[in-house]
Amino acid sequence: MNLLQIASFLIVLAATFGVINYFVLKLPSAIGILVVALATSMGMLALDALIPTFTLADDLRALVQGIDFSDALLEGMLGLLLFAGALHVKLSDLKAVWPTVLLMATAGVAISTAVIGLGFHWLTGAPILVALVFGALISPTDPVAVMGVLKEANLRKSLETQVAGESLFNDGVGYVVFLVLVGLAFPAMAHGDAHGSPAMDALKLFAQEALGGAALGLLLGWLTFRVMRHIDDYSLEVLMTLALAFGGYELAIWLHVSAPIAAVCSGLLIGDIGAKHGMSEETREYVDKFWVLVDEILNAVLFMLIGVEIFAVQLGADVLLTGVICIALGLAGRFAAVALPIIALKPFTDFAPGVIRIMTWGGLKGGISVALALSLPESEWKPTILTVTYVIVVFSIIVQGLTIGKLANKVGREPDLV
Numbered sequence: 001m002n003l004l005q006i007a008s009f010l011i012v013l014a015a016t017f018g019v020i021n022y023f024v025l026k027l028p029s030a031i032g033i034l035v036v037a038l039a040t041s042m043g044m045l046a047l048d049a050l051i052p053t054f055t056l057a058d059d060l061r062a063l064v065q066g067i068d069f070s071d072a073l074l075e076g077m078l079g080l081l082l083f084a085g086a087l088h089v090k091l092s093d094l095k096a097v098w099p100t101v102l103l104m105a106t107a108g109v110a111i112s113t114a115v116i117g118l119g120f121h122w123l124t125g126a127p128i129l130v131a132l133v134f135g136a137l138i139s140p141t142d143p144v145a146v147m148g149v150l151k152e153a154n155l156r157k158s159l160e161t162q163v164a165g166e167s168l169f170n171d172g173v174g175y176v177v178f179l180v181l182v183g184l185a186f187p188a189m190a191h192g193d194a195h196g197s198p199a200m201d202a203l204k205l206f207a208q209e210a211l212g213g214a215a216l217g218l219l220l221g222w223l224t225f226r227v228m229r230h231i232d233d234y235s236l237e238v239l240m241t242l243a244l245a246f247g248g249y250e251l252a253i254w255l256h257v258s259a260p261i262a263a264v265c266s267g268l269l270i271g272d273i274g275a276k277h278g279m280s281e282e283t284r285e286y287v288d289k290f291w292v293l294v295d296e297i298l299n300a301v302l303f304m305l306i307g308v309e310i311f312a313v314q315l316g317a318d319v320l321l322t323g324v325i326c327i328a329l330g331l332a333g334r335f336a337a338v339a340l341p342i343i344a345l346k347p348f349t350d351f352a353p354g355v356i357r358i359m360t361w362g363g364l365k366g367g368i369s370v371a372l373a374l375s376l377p378e379s380e381w382k383p384t385i386l387t388v389t390y391v392i393v394v395f396s397i398i399v400q401g402l403t404i405g406k407l408a409n410k411v412g413r414e415p416d417l418v
Contacts, residue, residue: 006067011039011297014304019326029296030303031401037307038394045310061311069309070374073367077298079249079263083241084295085143086168086267088288093161094268099345100162104359105169108337109177112139116333118324120388123329126381129185134385136181137336137373137393138330142366159352159408163362171368172261178210180225186377213258217265220248224269229279234286237279241270241287267274274346302367306393309370313387322384323391330392334363354411362404365389365396 014033017040021032041060048057119134121128146167180202183303224244228237250265252259275284338359342351343353353359373389 009063010067010301010304013308014297014300016174017304017307018300025080027386027402033300034303034394034397037304038160038310041308041310042048045315057311060308064308064311065270066303068296069312070371072305073302074083074375075250075253075259076234077302078368078371079259080245080294081298081302082168082171082260082263082266083245083249084291084298085164086264086298087241087271087291089161089164089268089269089271091272093157094165097165099349100194100351101165101169103341103345104166105173106339106397108166108341109136109170109174110140111340112333112337113177115336116329117347119329119332120326123325124384125347126384127185127414129181130379130381130385133178133181133376134388135333136178136324137385138365138369138389139333140171140365140368141167141334141363141367143171146362146364154294156352159355159358162306162352162355163359166359167363168264169198169261172213172258172264173210175260175368175372176206176258182376189347199305208256209258210261212255213252214265216252216255216257217233217262218265218269219243220251220262221266221269221274224266225274225278228274232280232283234280234283236285238287241291244270253313260348303397306367306370306397309390313390314383317389318385319387320391323388326388326397326400327392330365330396331360335360338363354408357411358404358408361400361407364400364404365393367393369393 017033020036021027021029022396027034027035039260044057044060047054047128113132113135115135116138117128120126121131121132124131126134145162146163148291151224184202224240228240231237231240244261244266245359249259249263252262270278275287279287335356339356342356345351369389370386370393373386374380376385
């Protein structure tokens with residue numbers, strides 16, 4: 001199948017599963033599509049096991065494995081999704097919670113990576129660096145999943161901005177940490193000097209990716225804004241935002257800086273300063289509606305892909321049990337990543353009631369973690385890491401995603417635990 005045929009097939013599947021969810025399950029759109037896709041895939045696998053002559057499951061497995069999910073997300077869809085998410089987070093709102101967002105997106109990711117990595121090492125016996133790679137890929141909250149669920153949850157504005165901002169930035173930081181640890185755990189993939197210090201190479205890579213991505217995103221966003229100020233044509237300006245999202249992300253990849261961070265920074269600048277000072281009211285309305293539609297369509301396709309990726313994972317009892325145990329391990333790492341920064345900032349900042357419980361349970365994992373697991377080099381630990389990651393992601397999106405709104409409404413009016 002060529003690229004157009006694959007894209008057509010995925011969109012048809014996502015639309016079909018969306019219709020089934022709309023009339024039957026009536027769950028939030030993205031979660032419902034995931035549930036229908038997962039149920040369909042599991043049904044195919046069950047028929048494959050019961051009926052030896054049944055070949056459709058094998059055909060679907062070949063099709064799914066032929067789609068490079070990692071490249072499709074990390075080098076395609078992710079730039080548009082992050083840009084769309086950042087476009088609707090206002091800098092003025094983010095400014096009020098920036099210390100919390102910054103600390104959680106940096107120290108929080110490091111804490112979670114260490115807690116989950118050490119726990120995975122103890123549980124499975126994986127080499128410590130490989131275990132930390134798993135900790136890094138499962139630590140970031142997925143902004144696509146988080147912001148999709150936020151639309152259904154009734155969070156107060158400050159807390160919503162805090163959750164959305166942290167998910168946007170810790171995704172980019174987590175990706176950089178993952179790249180650094182992969183370079184240390186699998187030296188053949190490292191891009192540094194073979195004769196240099198691994199620690200120094202890791203530090204240089206982190207600085208290049210994180211700081212370079214932020215600088216590039218802000219520069220491209222500012223240049224786009226300056227041009228838009230002299231244009232009053234909503235169709236052209238919508239096209240310019242699309243070019244910024246696509247072109248900026250690919251340019252960041254080519255320059256070897258963090259493309260996710262670049263997409264977030266350019267989206268934040270255009271969504272706030274660009275919207276206020278570079279667009280007419282008509283243009284703002286069209287830009288907003290266009291990116292909401294892009295976000296919804298890509299979310300549907302992404303969550304459908306997560307559901308059918310079950311064909312790419314091992315389904316042995318031992319590894320599935322490990323995945324179930326690691327759900328608790330992932331929540332423990334998330335709790336530490338949230339609680340410790342909030343406790344440190346508590347004397348200086350006011351927090352919404354129940355913030356620790358809401359942000360812990362609302363730290364959803366998603367397609368980015370699956371894509372990172374799929375991108376790992378072949379090794380004896382890759383199948384285990386991929387299956388455990390998949391189990392955590394499915395639990396996170398379905399169970400946490402369907403209950404975070406109720407939790408927020410319940411504890412959002414209570415005093416926090418610290």
